[in-house]
Amino acid sequence: MEFKESQAIYLQIADHLCEQILLDKWKPDDRIPSVRELAVQLEVNPNTVMRTCEYLQQYDIIYNKRGIGYFVSENASKKIIQLKKERFLANELPQFFRNMYLLDMELDELKPHYEKYKKSNFK
């Protein structure tokens, strides 16, 4: 996993874990790798991964079984999408709009690009 510059590491790890759930690699009630395994794999401090897990637990994306580990919640995907949408609207969209405005672009112009992108990447 490649860490970007802007976001706190524990949030970047949260995104990484959420991606595994959205891609269906981990399904509801699957146990996710242990804090230690993730820390070694991502080469980060286990306390940072712990913080990620607490954060995801707070949003009901994963749940904790004492002594066993963390598991994917029933409605994890839904909750991730909701959380991501909120964060996208709050953080990334303003920057995106700003660029559109500077380039004098309208939303209609984007549609064919978006359709093309969906076709070439997710079909």
Add this chain to the structure above:
Amino acid sequence: MISIQNLSFSYRKNKPLFEGLDLNLEAGYIYGLLGKNGAGKSSLLKQMAGLLFPQGGVCKVMGYEARYRQPDFLRNLFMVPEEFYLPQVRINNYVKAYAPFYPDFSNTSFREYLEEFQIPTDQRLTEMSYGQKKKVLISFALATNTKALIMDEPTNGLDIPSKSQFRKVIAAAVSEEKCIVISTHQVRDLDNLIDNIVIIDNHKIIFRQDVDAVNDKLSFKTVSNVEDAGSVLYANSSLRGHAVVTENTDKEQSRIDMEMLFNAVLEQPERISKIFN
């Protein structure tokens, strides 16, 4: 775990290195000790290991005064110094000679660490390169399972792939009983491993915070205009814009840039300590 109170020390008269230095470190964390050249990082680590003695104050590790180097203290502390000597023997004989001093030494983990670092085990230690020797020593240090693990510039001399291996083995070694102290100039090698930042300057510890607190209180970002960034603590300009450290006013948590943090703390110690108190 490690408790230093009112420590004073100098190598030469009238040239104090530490004056009234206080520092408390707990188990379960990785402390990154940062400081300029000559600020006393290595000397402070040597105090913790009982290799230098306080001229005033006390340095205690697990309740033992380090200077007395009692057996129970030595059994539970390992230090990887920046400059070290390894005898002219093969790895097996090294383990035979030194492992018995450490009751919790694990030969299994030692072999695993050596394998992770891809160290050939049939060579004499003196026939190895500096980097390879260092990896042997780091592997041995981790395998001793001591409660206190002190490393002075551990990534110095390691090649690019072994820095990643180093991060993996350290991440695996963290436990609630263990206190790991690492001094470094190469903060980029270790910034995701360190969860507590300790900065030494001007004879004292001038900064000691965990990364959560830093995330909450400070913000690290790149802006196109320094004036827009609010109250800037430190700025560094490049082609991409101005990298700045500011007070975190909008609850957004940014990735900590330890080099920027270090520069900010050295330049604005009073403002920084105000923000954290």
